[in-house]
Amino acid sequence: MRGIYSALLGAFDSDGKVDVQGVHELVRHNIAFCHVDGLYVNGSTGENFLMTTEAKKQMLKAVAEAANGEVRLIAHVGSNVLEEALELSHYAAELGYDAVSAVTPFYYKFSAEEIKGYYRTIASQSPLPLVAYYIPALTGIQLRLEDIEEILRIPNIIGIKFTSNDFFILESLRSALPDKLFFSGYDEMLLSAAVLGVDGAIGSTYNCIGHWAKQVIEAVGANDLKTARTMQHHMNVVIRTMVKAGIYPTLKALARLYGVSIDGCKPPMQATTDVHREAARRVFEYIRRVDEGQECVSGL
Ligand code: MN9
Numbered sequence: 001m002r003g004i005y006s007a008l009l010g011a012f013d014s015d016g017k018v019d020v021q022g023v024h025e026l027v028r029h030n031i032a033f034c035h036v037d038g039l040y041v042n043g044s045t046g047e048n049f050l051m052t053t054e055a056k057k058q059m060l061k062a063v064a065e066a067a068n069g070e071v072r073l074i075a076h077v078g079s080n081v082l083e084e085a086l087e088l089s090h091y092a093a094e095l096g097y098d099a100v101s102a103v104t105p106f107y108y109k110f111s112a113e114e115i116k117g118y119y120r121t122i123a124s125q126s127p128l129p130l131v132a133y134y135i136p137a138l139t140g141i142q143l144r145l146e147d148i149e150e151i152l153r154i155p156n157i158i159g160i161k162f163t164s165n166d167f168f169i170l171e172s173l174r175s176a177l178p179d180k181l182f183f184s185g186y187d188e189m190l191l192s193a194a195v196l197g198v199d200g201a202i203g204s205t206y207n208c209i210g211h212w213a214k215q216v217i218e219a220v221g222a223n224d225l226k227t228a229r230t231m232q233h234h235m236n237v238v239i240r241t242m243v244k245a246g247i248y249p250t251l252k253a254l255a256r257l258y259g260v261s262i263d264g265c266k267p268p269m270q271a272t273t274d275v276h277r278e279a280a281r282r283v284f285e286y287i288r289r290v291d292e293g294q295e296c297v298s299g300l
Contacts (some may be wrong), residue, residue, distance in 0.1 A: 003037025
């Protein structure tokens with residue numbers, strides 16, 4: 001399960017239905033251009049929290065069909081509604097997914113004990129192994145090191161998508177749990193996570209620069225920090241531009257420049273504007289120049 005996974009973008013038509021053809025093109029782009037090792041489906045980037053259960057299932061199915069067994073698949077099934085999380089876990093297993101993942105429950109100020117109970121329930125009833133998903137900046141749920149460690153020791157939990165900049169916690173967990181899988185969640189901090197020995201990364205920008213993320217991980221593995229830093233720098237030029245313009249609409253506008261015919265985001269997320277299209281165009285050119293080996297020290 002190691003490697004670089006795209007947190008796959010969502011693909012919806014103008015009335016919010018899953019766009020099966022768009023999903024197909026997006027998946028093929030991720031495999032052919034970004035060379036990712038796997039896809040993380042229906043995560044934050046996939047607009048999970050804007051989707052009906054039926055749409056989540058359609059997305060899982062469309063991705064499995066398009067991926068055709070060529071890359072690993074993780075289905076994010078996390079939900080405050082435990083019945084939904086379990087239903088989606090069983091559906092993902094039927095479709096041949098490799099694992100499921102679940103964000104910490106959110107909105108209510110759940111206690112650490114309640115969160116552990118949530119993970120015990122999903123892990124014990126899911127037919128697939130489970131990757132915990134920790135993203136305190138979005139959920140507002142901050143866990144202590146001891147609590148995350150306890151969650152990771154629950155049977156059938158194989159690892160964690162760690163989207164936090166607390167590298168003290170990451171290092172402590174990594175050394176305490178050598179057999180668990182650690183996925184870095186902030187693309188802009190991949191290098192820092194890689195030097196601490198993560199097994200891979202899951203991120204939204206890997207929908208266009210997954211091949212650079214692979215180079216960062218591989219260069220760190222080969223003790224080539226110079227290359228790793230250069231590639232992380234290139235990643236960050238791109239990420240900075242996209243975050244400034246609005247990351248998801250810009251990623252979708254960028255995918256269109258690679259011939260992937262997907263529409264914008266689901267409301268209430270913002271529609272695509274010229275700001276996103278212009279940022280996407282500049283990023284597209286930058287990626288091309290870096291891939292062709294041109295000097296790009298001055299950025300975009
Ligand atoms: O899945 C992503 N987080 C969110 C992880 O979308 C909330 C990251 O890949 C970020 O989009 C990325 C840019 O900040 O690191």
